[in-house]
Amino acid sequence: MLRFKRAEKTSFNERLLALHRWLQSGEGDYLLKAERRQLEQELHYIFGYHACQMTIAPGAGLLTTSQINHISLLNPSMASSMELARVLDDASCPDCDSLVLADPIHWPVSPGTLDLVLLHHVVEFSERPHRLLSEAARTIIPGGKLLVIGFNPKSLLNYWRWVSPKHRQLFQGVHLISPGRMRDWLTLLGFNVEKINYGAYMHPLDRHSKGLTRELVEQRCRQWNLPMGGFYMMVATRETPGMTPIRPAWSEVRRRFASNPIAGTSSCVGGSAGRES
Template sequence: MEQRNLHAWLETPLGQYVLQMEQDMLDQAVANLFGFNALQISWPHLDGLRTNRIPHHISLSTRLGGTIQAEPCALPLASQSLDLVVMPHALEFAEHPHALLREVDRVMRPEGRLVVVGFNPRSLWGVRQLFTLNRRVSPWSGHFISLSRLKDWLALLGFEMDGGRFGAYAPPFTSARWLHRFRFMELAGDRWWGVGGGIYLLQAVKRVHAMRLIMPRWQPQNVVEPSLAAAVRSAGVRRQGVQPEAHDNVVPLLPRPKAVPVSPQS
């Protein structure tokens, strides 16, 4: 039922406005990301990987229409096998968004890239959702996740933020005429109201910190060695006829043996 509502909403002028905005944002975000395997989760109406040059593209959907059909929280993929994961509105319509993020973290390689697209609840779109009476109609039936909360979730999994942007600053009018009148807000929004866009795109990198072996710091033993300098000073004192004090730590020098004359053999 929800999929049919979403498909019908995407055919409206407001849905087409969102699709075009998000397609442009994704085209720019993934164009220069490289690797071997890329995955898109949710929203098959978008081709979030069309400008990406990774050789193997996979699209996942709970219904027919994707490369594979499976539940997003149980991906049929090997661990650490993906270099790029694109998630347009997957978290907002997932029953367990935390479990979905943990599953994505499992299948991503170290230094892999994650791109998340979502509706911004701190915008005019969030106000529209707040005053919508019928919450079973898409997209207002989704659970809008704020950007700050999403950053906290990703940080707990070891992801590092790597940029993002906002879009769809125009009010969510259902009329194409009124949407066209407020198109000027797209240019003014980035400059005067940067965090007030109706949708956001966030990029993150999976960081895996390597272990470092800490060796014990051995304390050097204090070895007492005889002081040759003291011995030299002692010898100099004896040549001057002065006896060293008893408490001086000196090493006495042995007397040189006398030469013994040897008589020639008869």
């Protein structure tokens, strides 16, 4: 009887290290260029003072065209992975002012201090993706932006990994998160998802097609924004907490003469219920 050998479970650092090496290949470079093209279109409309990115490709220059001057890089690594820490420290980051090696689920960032956070292919490789999103969410100011770039489960790249040993090993132990589930998670964290863009539709079959055919297919699919790209980029804004109106001084006097039969909403009632976002 034919039996398949069960794949060994890999750690978060091992998966990130394998992805880092793959992104430096020709196939991974094509994906990075497509992602950088999508990012440049959004960064022109995002302003602020402080930005942070957590990416496994610090040398890709993903935030080079950002309007924000102060950019920090959080290298996603656990303290026990010296190999991954050495690889990320050696990689240059042309668009960063500071580099910090940090635990992905314990960010050394003060709450509500960042205008922009970019999560580049780290959520789906994490063992606790929702906790990673929570850490990123708490550092963003109200009205700040969160950009999430992840592999699309409904893409040629995901289907290709079942027939390609190299891709099957790359995505070993990785749980790809659909855009719908990612939207639900961000909504629970208090974000408003503005848009979802897709790209790299022909990846990884682009090297088997002619240049003109590949460009025409990519251009048409991007125009229609078909949800079948190799990656998706989600743009979300942290919602601004509601304001509690100040009661007029004569409200207490009026209550002495006539009771108000209509119960006020939570935004009009004092106390903790009216101050919660």
